[in-house]
Amino acid sequence: MMDVKRRYVIPGDVIATGPLRPEQNVYQDGDRMISTCVGISEIFENSVKVIPLTGGYMPKTNDLVIGKVIGTSPLSWEFDINSCFVGFLPAQDVFGRDYSPTKDELRQRLDIGDLVATRIANFDRSRDPLLTVQDRDLGKIEAGELVEISPSKVPRLIGKRGSMIQTIEMATKAIITIGQNGWIVISCEDSEGLLKAVEAVKMIDALAHTPNLTERVKSMLGVPDGENNDTIND
Amino acid sequence: MTEDGIRCDGRRLDELRNISIKVGVLKNADGSAYIEFGKNKILAGVFGPRDVHPKHMANPDSGILRCRYHMSPFSVTERKNPAPSRREIEISKVIKEALQPAVILKDYPRTVIDVFIEVLQADGGSRCAALDAAAVALADAGIPMRDLVSACAAGKVADRIVLDVNNEEDQEGQADMPVALMPNMGKVTLLQLDGILKPEEFKTCMQTALVGCKRVYEIQRKALMEKYFQNGEQ
Numbered sequence: 001m002m003d004v005k006r007r008y009v010i011p012g013d014v015i016a017t018g019p020l021r022p023e024q025n026v027y028q029d030g031d032r033m034i035s036t037c038v039g040i041s042e043i044f045e046n047s048v049k050v051i052p053l054t055g056g057y058m059p060k061t062n063d064l065v066i067g068k069v070i071g072t073s074p075l076s077w078e079f080d081i082n083s084c085f086v087g088f089l090p091a092q093d094v095f096g097r098d099y100s101p102t103k104d105e106l107r108q109r110l111d112i113g114d115l116v117a118t119r120i121a122n123f124d125r126s127r128d129p130l131l132t133v134q135d136r137d138l139g140k141i142e143a144g145e146l147v148e149i150s151p152s153k154v155p156r157l158i159g160k161r162g163s164m165i166q167t168i169e170m171a172t173k174a175i176i177t178i179g180q181n182g183w184i185v186i187s188c189e190d191s192e193g194l195l196k197a198v199e200a201v202k203m204i205d206a207l208a209h210t211p212n213l214t215e216r217v218k219s220m221l222g223v224p225d226g227e228n229n230d231t232i233n234d
Numbered sequence: 235m236t237e238d239g240i241r242c243d244g245r246r247l248d249e250l251r252n253i254s255i256k257v258g259v260l261k262n263a264d265g266s267a268y269i270e271f272g273k274n275k276i277l278a279g280v281f282g283p284r285d286v287h288p289k290h291m292a293n294p295d296s297g298i299l300r301c302r303y304h305m306s307p308f309s310v311t312e313r314k315n316p317a318p319s320r321r322e323i324e325i326s327k328v329i330k331e332a333l334q335p336a337v338i339l340k341d342y343p344r345t346v347i348d349v350f351i352e353v354l355q356a357d358g359g360s361r362c363a364a365l366d367a368a369a370v371a372l373a374d375a376g377i378p379m380r381d382l383v384s385a386c387a388a389g390k391v392a393d394r395i396v397l398d399v400n401n402e403e404d405q406e407g408q409a410d411m412p413v414a415l416m417p418n419m420g421k422v423t424l425l426q427l428d429g430i431l432k433p434e435e436f437k438t439c440m441q442t443a444l445v446g447c448k449r450v451y452e453i454q455r456k457a458l459m460e461k462y463f464q465n466g467e468q
């Protein structure tokens with residue numbers, strides 16, 4: 001495994017000095033690498049980054065997000081995607097190219113309050129994020145429990161190569177859809193499994209920065225220790 | 235003040251009042267902090283980044299920072315009119331300008347970051363205490379920052395330079411000088427002076443205030459570490 005140095009940092013902390021590349025949440029001042037948020041810094045061979053422990057969701061192209069319809073205009077839906085920007089889903093994305101505002105009614109497909117799994121098709125500084133549902137597993141979410149966690153803890157919930165989420169899904173037989181924006185939909189036929197899965201997700205949100213989290217989740221779910229140990233951040 | 239430099243509240247010349255900071259005290263805010271700075275009791279809440287209203291204030295190139303410093307009617311001995319006074323409008327402005335160099339607003343075009351500061355009890359030096367709480371609340375909200383901002387006042391009382399002027403000393407003293415500092419970058423973001431100082435007195439006063447800022451920074455740092463890492467410094 002690559003040697004990575006980790007440290008707890010707050011804004012203004014100098015993580016390292018020297019010819020390194022600043023990555024997410026790192027600000028370069030001369031040759032000093034400075035953390036811009038509260039989090040865990042990681043120094044790699046030639047780059048530095050900080051995994052944030054707080055903060056909202058910043059849209060990124062190709063992210064899968066769960067959105068809630070908050071309004072419609074004649075040609076698009078507006079989505080709350082748990083971010084400072086409103087997501088737009090063009091009507092043509094759902095109705096096809098022959099969409100006509102006079103003929104089709106947007107609200108019949110997706111009404112206000114509906115939850116939708118979408119992907120961010122395009123986003124830059126000058127425009128609000130453009131969403132799409134043209135992909136496998138995307139579209140309206142018919143059933144399930146919505147759990148909100150901090151967007152900065154989503155990578156921890158997924159775990160290394162999806163290990164954490166697989167553990168929960170196997171133990172509870174739940175189907176979990178994770179939006180990068182921190183909104184998670186859990187559906188399960190068995191109500192006890194659903195409650196357990198919700199509890200596990202909330203536990204990861206609360207204890208994301210602590211070591212041996214996989215072990216704790218496993219013992220909470222009553223899973224015997226396997227070989228599939230997740231060691232990220234431990 | 236006594237001959238050997240013991241002040242009206244029993245402090246030495248270079249002694250701060252007792253400071254305690256709590257992070258994340260408001261549930262509905264994105265970030266918040268509560269500070270007790272001697273007898274000052276101040277709440278700071280950060281909302282955003284979020285949509286700008288009125289819309290004409292939005293900047294397409296970067297986010298904007300808004301700040302409201304407000305004193306509760308019961309915060310002083312005589313009831314204060316809750317409408318923003320001339321003094322509060324000024325302090326809101328200087329706090330905004332003291333925070334602005336630290337906050338990286340470029341990442342959030344067309345949005346606003348709102349900082350609300352409510353003084354529950356005032357006892358001199360409330361702008362510095364408010365600034366300390368606001369900086370911690372911004373870090374708690376996950377707003378990217380180049381550095382924290384730490385503030386502390388120094389002044390001249392009975393012909394001697396003292397650190398952290400309280401209300402009584404402010405009324406009776408000859409000068410009061412609030413200073414805010416970005417401690418890791420070594421940059422001053424706020425410098426006001428009410429009163430008259432000789433050039434050499436100004437220099438010692440400035441040095442004293444900067445030392446105070448650095449001590450405040452340690453307390454801010456500890457408060458953030460406690461919230462996010464249960465004080466598990468590595």
